[in-house]
Amino acid sequence: MxxxxxxxxxxxxxxxxxxxxxxxxxxxxxxxxxxxxxxxxxxxxxxxxxxxxxxxxxxxxxxxxxxxxxxxxxxxxxxxxxxxxxxxxxxxxxxxxxxxxxxxxxxxxxxxxxxxxxxxxxxxxxxxxxxxxxxxxxxxxxxxxxxxxxxxxxxxxxxxxxxxxxxxxxxxxxxxxxxxxxxxxxxxxxxxxxxxxxxxxxxxxxxxxxxxKDQLEGKExxxxxxxxxxxxxxxxxxxxxxxxxxxxxxxxxxxxxxxxxxxxxxxxxxxxxxxxxxxxxxxxxxxxxxxxxxxxxxxxxxxxxxxxxxxxxxxxxxxxxxxxxxxxxxxxxxxxxxxxINPLIVFLGLLIVGIPFGFTYKQKMELDKEIKGILGIRIQIPNINSEASYDEILAIDSSEKHRLDKISEAIKKRVLLTPQLRIIPRIVPKEMRLTDFSYQQDPNRQYGISYSFSLSGFVYLGDNGKEGQAIEKFYLDLKTNPEISKNFSKINIVSLDYVSVFSNVLASKFTIRGTN
Structure with missing residues (x-):
């Protein structure tokens, strides 16, 4: 139709x-x-x-x-x-x-x-x-x-x-x-x-x-x-x-x-x-x-x-x-x-809007990719759920801090003997011989940890008086040394005897004890 x-x-x-x-x-x-x-x-x-x-x-x-x-x-x-x-x-x-x-x-x-x-x-x-x-x-x-x-x-x-x-x-x-x-x-x-x-x-x-027609005057x-x-x-x-x-x-x-x-x-x-x-x-x-x-x-x-x-x-x-x-x-x-509506104007308008949007979207995609990469290489902590809530993470953090504080306290209180053991050979008189060294620690002490050392040796000079002076000097050097005294504030001679050594030769034997 x-x-x-x-x-x-x-x-x-x-x-x-x-x-x-x-x-x-x-x-x-x-x-x-x-x-x-x-x-x-x-x-x-x-x-x-x-x-x-x-x-x-x-x-x-x-x-x-x-x-x-x-x-x-x-x-x-x-x-x-x-x-x-x-x-x-x-x-x-x-x-x-x-x-x-x-x-x-x-x-x-x-x-x-x-x-x-x-x-x-x-x-x-x-x-x-x-x-x-x-x-x-x-x-x-x-x-x-x-x-x-x-x-x-x-x-x-x-x-x-x-x-x-x-x-x-x-x-x-x-x-x-x-x-x-x-x-x-x-x-x-x-x-x-x-x-x-x-x-x-x-x-x-x-x-x-x-x-x-009325204007034609009879002719076409x-x-x-x-x-x-x-x-x-x-x-x-x-x-x-x-x-x-x-x-x-x-x-x-x-x-x-x-x-x-x-x-x-x-x-x-x-x-x-x-x-x-x-x-x-x-x-x-x-x-x-x-x-x-x-x-x-x-x-x-x-x-x-x-x-x-x-x-x-x-x-x-x-x-x-x-x-x-x-x-x-x-x-x-x-x-x-x-x-x-001019199609060219519409296209240019869409282009003006689309370019910034596309650039922003591209940046967002790159950022998302980077975040995924970072999350992929992060350290996995045992016993911590990645889906844990904020409160749960705070509780774990508090528990770990408490544990670390105890470890830190124990480390701070422990006695390092290496510096003292280095010093002793330097102050031992040449005529003195050390025969025994022991260290004891008692963690059950009422007011903290108790620790002590015991050092034994002898001196032979053929003269009891000179031997006693040598022992006295060694004792004083131990007591006044700052590295030793900072951990052992009490140092005493607990025994002094004359004993037979090296084929019945008499020498002065001593035992020095230090405690904190």
């Missing part, structure tokens, strides 16, 4: 049903006249128009469930202006656009249904605003017709903007600054001149080349006369555009014209210093139809669901918002809906 496109022209209603870009059926109906009719008669006019359309749809077996509508420029107010790029979104929506638009419209804002779209012009560093509006009473007239048709209406647009779909269908270059122009030599309908920049309308102008206009008018109106349109956008140059003009006059049209355009190219969509239609600018406009809107364009004006949506009680003035929601 196809998609229905309807163009309400000044004199003719053009209808096209298409599917997969191909035309299935096409119809043209004369527009009923509403001259001199009052409001109640307008209702009858709408009903009459609906009756004519439905009759033709049944006759041609057209049963499309969805449709789009385009209207001529005579019913619209289209203005373009610029505003500073420094204005915020809220300033654009709440104040700037509405206030600026009032300079260009001869009606009260509350009597209009308006919409707008904007784009940033980097060469001017300004926001270019496309403001479109139509009177509520005009919208009510169209609504009275389309609401009685069986197909659901998805969009209602300006016909000249919708023709941009045919450029895309033909594969024409749509980037940069280009112009479009449609003309018809046989239909008494308006022609349109539009300049686009990357699909955004910068400038538009509606023209009529044929005179009304010739093709040459119409071509002369086209040349004149094209020059005027180009001059208007150049005065408004002196910094922009039209790269190419694409035109829709009767096939037999395309060469003449190309010459007219190129005489104005602009490259020209005819848009021929016959090979895409799938069905041969006579050339008609009205049918081409209806065909373009029938491609609504297949070919998307940069112009987002939809008066049907704006009208429904007004009927539901919302303000017809512009809102921030409208601005967001018109907002174009």
């Amino acid at each position: 196809g998609f229905l496109g309807i163009y309400f022209g000044s004199k003719i209603i053009s209808i096209v049903e298409s599917a997969a870009d191909k035309i299935i059926a096409s119809i043209q109906i004369p527009t009923p006249s509403n001259t001199g009719l009052e409001m109640e008669d307008n209702i009858s006019l709408a009903s009459k128009t609906v009756g004519l359309i439905n009759a033709e749809l049944r006759k041609n077996n057209i049963q499309a469930k969805q449709m789009g509508v385009v209207i001529s420029g005579k019913d619209l107010i289209i203005r373009s202006f610029d505003l500073p790029s420094s204005l915020s979104y809220r300033e654009l929506v709440d104040d700037a656009v509405n206030m600026e638009a009032k300079k260009y419209i001869p009606f009260k804002a509350e009597d209009l249904i308006s919409d707008f779209q904007y784009t940033l012009d980097r060469s001017l560093n300004k926001n270019l605003i496309l403001f479109t509006a139509l009177k509520k009473e005009v919208m009510d007239g169209y609504s009275g017709i389309i609401e009685q048709l069986s197909a659901k209406t998805l969009t209602m647009e300006y016909s000249a903007f919708s023709l941009f779909r045919l450029l895309k269908l033909s594969g024409a270059k749509t980037k940069g600054v280009i112009a479009t122009m449609d003309v018809d030599f046989s239909e008494d309908d308006e022609s349109n001149f539009v300049v686009f920049q990357n699909g955004f309308p910068l400038f538009s102008r509606d023209m009529t080349f044929r005179k009304e 206009e010739t093709a040459a006369e119409i071509l002369d008018k086209i040349a004149l109106e094209l020059r005027v349109s180009l001059d208007f555009f150049q005065r408004k956008f002196s910094n922009k140059k039209i790269e190419k003009l694409y035109f829709l014209a009767p096939y037999e006059y395309q060469k003449e049209m190309e010459s007219i355009v190129e005489e104005k210093g602009v490259l020209a190219k005819a848009v021929d969509v016959r090979k895409y239609m799938g069905k041969a139809i006579p050339y008609s600018s009205g049918l081409l406009k209806a065909y373009s809107i029938s491609l609504y669901s297949k070919i998307k364009v940069e112009t987002k004006t939809n008066f049907l949506v704006r009208s429904k918002k007004v009927q539901s009680g919302k303000s017809a003035s512009l809102t921030s929601a409208d601005l967001v809906s018109n907002l174009k």
Whole structure:
């Protein structure tokens, strides 16, 4: 099942049903006249128009469930202006656009249904605003017709903007600054001149080349006369555009014209210093139809669901918002809906956010790896559970400190004999011989550890008096030596005898005892 496109022209209603870009059926109906009719008669006019359309749809077996509508420029107010790029979104929506638009419209804002779209012009560093509006009473007239048709209406647009779909269908270059122009030599309908920049309308102008029948004075206009008018109106349109956008140059003009006059049209355009190219969509239609600018406009809107364009004006949506009680003035929601998302900007934004995040994540991974390595080489302490709680670790720590304190105390209290044993040989007289040395320690003493030593030996000098002096000197040297006395504060001679040594030789034998 196809998609229905309807163009309400000044004199003719053009209808096209298409599917997969191909035309299935096409119809043209004369527009009923509403001259001199009052409001109640307008209702009858709408009903009459609906009756004519439905009759033709049944006759041609057209049963499309969805449709789009385009209207001529005579019913619209289209203005373009610029505003500073420094204005915020809220300033654009709440104040700037509405206030600026009032300079260009001869009606009260509350009597209009308006919409707008904007784009940033980097060469001017300004926001270019496309403001479109139509009177509520005009919208009510169209609504009275389309609401009685069986197909659901998805969009209602300006016909000249919708023709941009045919450029895309033909594969024409749509980037940069280009112009479009449609003309018809046989239909008494308006022609349109539009300049686009990357699909955004910068400038538009509606023209009529044929005179009304009551102005013809009994003779038909010739093709040459119409071509002369086209040349004149094209020059005027180009001059208007150049005065408004002196910094922009039209790269190419694409035109829709009767096939037999395309060469003449190309010459007219190129005489104005602009490259020209005819848009021929016959090979895409799938069905041969006579050339008609009205049918081409209806065909373009029938491609609504297949070919998307940069112009987002939809008066049907704006009208429904007004009927539901919302303000017809512009809102921030409208601005967001018109907002174009540049994939490059989105990518750069993600890159700006992603690089620090990725760097931080990489550092975290390296730190986690280092921590795992440190934990892997840590010393495993027996009898301590790695999952132990803080309180359990504190208890283990206290127990270990107590044990270490006891060991430290024992080490501090032990007696080191090596220094004393080194000193004794140095102070022993040469005539004295040591025969015995013993050391005792008693840990059960009431007031600490008790330790003592016993040292025995003899002296032989052949004189008892000299032998006694030698023993006395040795005893005093032991007692006064600081290294020995610090551990053994009490040193005494406990025995002194004369005994037989070395074949019954008498010598003085002694025993010295020291205690702490």
